[in-house]
Amino acid sequence: MPSAAFVHLAGVFRSFMRMGIFDRIVLGTVVVVIVLALFGPLLAPYDSLRSDIVNAFQPPSAAHWFGTDQQGRDVLSRLLVGGQISLLSSVAIVALFALIGVIVATTATLGGRWVDQVLMRAVDVGLALPGMVLALGLAAALGPSVQSAIIALGLSGWPATARLLRTAMAETMAQPYIEGAKVLGVPKARLLLRHIWPNAKDVLVVQWTMDVGVTIVVLASLSFLGVGAQPPTPEWGAMLTEASGQIGTAWWTFAAPAATITVTAFAFGLLGEMLQMRDGQVEEGPL
Amino acid sequence: MNSEEALLRVVEVSKSFRGQGRRGGVTVLDRVSMDVRRGGAQGLVGESGSGKTTLLRCVLGLVRPEMGQIFYEDIDLVRATSAAWRKIRREVQLVPQDPYASLNPRMTVGELVEEGLIVHQMEPSRQRRRERVVETLGRVGIGADNLNKYPRAMSGGQRQRVAIARALVTGPRLLVCDEPVSALDVSIQAQVLNLLQDLKAAFDLSLLFISHDLAVVNYLCEEVAVMSKGRIVEAGSREAVFAHPRHVYTRELIAAVRSP
Numbered sequence: 001m002p003s004a005a006f007v008h009l010a011g012v013f014r015s016f017m018r019m020g021i022f023d024r025i026v027l028g029t030v031v032v033v034i035v036l037a038l039f040g041p042l043l044a045p046y047d048s049l050r051s052d053i054v055n056a057f058q059p060p061s062a063a064h065w066f067g068t069d070q071q072g073r074d075v076l077s078r079l080l081v082g083g084q085i086s087l088l089s090s091v092a093i094v095a096l097f098a099l100i101g102v103i104v105a106t107t108a109t110l111g112g113r114w115v116d117q118v119l120m121r122a123v124d125v126g127l128a129l130p131g132m133v134l135a136l137g138l139a140a141a142l143g144p145s146v147q148s149a150i151i152a153l154g155l156s157g158w159p160a161t162a163r164l165l166r167t168a169m170a171e172t173m174a175q176p177y178i179e180g181a182k183v184l185g186v187p188k189a190r191l192l193l194r195h196i197w198p199n200a201k202d203v204l205v206v207q208w209t210m211d212v213g214v215t216i217v218v219l220a221s222l223s224f225l226g227v228g229a230q231p232p233t234p235e236w237g238a239m240l241t242e243a244s245g246q247i248g249t250a251w252w253t254f255a256a257p258a259a260t261i262t263v264t265a266f267a268f269g270l271l272g273e274m275l276q277m278r279d280g281q282v283e284e285g286p287l
Numbered sequence: 288m289n290s291e292e293a294l295l296r297v298v299e300v301s302k303s304f305r306g307q308g309r310r311g312g313v314t315v316l317d318r319v320s321m322d323v324r325r326g327g328a329q330g331l332v333g334e335s336g337s338g339k340t341t342l343l344r345c346v347l348g349l350v351r352p353e354m355g356q357i358f359y360e361d362i363d364l365v366r367a368t369s370a371a372w373r374k375i376r377r378e379v380q381l382v383p384q385d386p387y388a389s390l391n392p393r394m395t396v397g398e399l400v401e402e403g404l405i406v407h408q409m410e411p412s413r414q415r416r417r418e419r420v421v422e423t424l425g426r427v428g429i430g431a432d433n434l435n436k437y438p439r440a441m442s443g444g445q446r447q448r449v450a451i452a453r454a455l456v457t458g459p460r461l462l463v464c465d466e467p468v469s470a471l472d473v474s475i476q477a478q479v480l481n482l483l484q485d486l487k488a489a490f491d492l493s494l495l496f497i498s499h500d501l502a503v504v505n506y507l508c509e510e511v512a513v514m515s516k517g518r519i520v521e522a523g524s525r526e527a528v529f530a531h532p533r534h535v536y537t538r539e540l541i542a543a544v545r546s547p
Contacts, residue, residue, distance in 0.1 A: 175388060176384070176388040176389040177390055179349060180390075181402075183347050183348075184381075184406065185373060185403070185406050185407060187406060190406065194393075195393075198391075198393040
């Protein structure tokens with residue numbers, strides 16, 4: 001229904017206008033980053049992979065806003081193209097570990113005491129292991145590539161989600177309306193979809209938004225350490241690796257991807273915090 | 288009472304909760320027997336911790352008693368198969384205690400009332416389902432303009448009416464009321480009690496009515512049982528129990544109502 005969609009959009013716009021200036025900046029940054037990542041390859045002024053040795057190490061100028069690197073490639077173009085890899089990979093990683101976490105938490109909640117105990121001890125172990133080191137080992141074992149990094153981070157990130165959702169689901173299960181639904185005869189699948197998940201999910205939406213920010217940094221770190229995206233792929237972490245020898249001589253080749261990672265990670269982290277604050281207000285508000 | 292007269296018969300039901308580690312268990316129900324007459328209203332009073340809520344949970348199949356039987360019609364609920372329960376769930380409904388916590392905050396009034404029709408596949412047509420929801424809500428005094436509201440936008444009394452509509456929509460025969468007015472303002476209590484009284488007559492319902500408030504039970508129930516420490520200490524007609532209480536505990540309860 002187009003009219004309903006319009007009403008919804010108008011509502012979104014109105015709540016945007018009600019936000020404080022800080023929230024608007026955060027939300028605006030996230031939207032800009034997402035748009036740039038999605039359409040980056042179309043917006044890039046130069047070919048991100050073509051070297052032009054004659055123009056190597058050009059400082060930032062009107063022709064090359066963020067300068068050129070050691071092979072004369074345009075840094076801005078590389079950042080735009082790499083945004084797709086960095087951001088979409090991070091989203092894919094969060095989606096993967098979110099899925100695993102949801103499955104584990106749900107099985108633990110509904111599976112009875114023994115299943116719950118076993119799964120939650122597994123979560124404890126997972127949380128105790130340093131995720132970065134685990135992912136590093138996994139990615140190295142799978143062979144260095146973006147795909148390996150995605151799989152490694154996806155497989156090592158789920159315990160936090162599982163723990164959080166397990167707690168939220170336990171809280172929800174204790175609510176009288178869950179017992180009421182059972183008495184009404186609501187079958188398990190519907191109980192889960194209509195009663196438990198909708199009331200347990202809020203905390204996760206916040207967590208996953210923040211996770212995207214953190215994952216961008218971790219993915220870049222893996223690439224920087226050599227087990228993620230490989231040069232000449234313009235993934236942001238890989239760009240840092242290539243630029244690491246030139247911090248003193250051509251600072252922009254290092255500063256541009258570093259700043260991009262920082263801004264993006266911050267924006268997602270702050271967006272998560274914003275959502276959390278809004279949740280609180282909704283809960284405590286009169287309506 | 289024989290099974291001709293009784294819709295629900297609780298026979299010698301016992302339940303204890305196991306303690307942690309070396310501490311012993313607590314006996315919550317000690318060979319409790321009680322009936323709900325067809326078309327009758329059976330009150331069950333007792334202080335908190337007397338076991339009345341556990342008995343209710345046994346009747347609703349949420350807790351499994353260790354001993355005894357609970358007959359609904361001729362089905363023993365303690366040993367009923369899940370297929371039998373499907374039918375029972377439709378006919379035995381709960382009016383919950385706290386209308387603030389007993390309605391899923393993520394569902395609209397319309398969705399809440401419609402749910403019984405959906406899960407019991409009572410009405411395949413969406414249009415007809417909606418009509419029945421509106422009709423049922425009308426029966427409890429909630430207008431169709433509230434269909435898309437969320438419970439948080441309604442008052443306590445309205446929510447309790449929605450909860451009653453949710454229970455009523457499947458066409459139950461036994462309504463188990465768990466202190467249905469104790470969370471409401473005094474001014475609203477009478478309205479909800481009157482509503483329950485009307486519905487009982489209109490739909491030929493039987494009521495199992497749990498409360499710690501003797502005045503409320505006196506108003507609605509012709510039969511009363513008094514529970515204390517997991518036992519039924521006194522039972523009989525309203526007149527007999529209130530006029531000539533035999534048990535000390537009943538006298539204390541009655542005295543508590545009369546004192547300001």
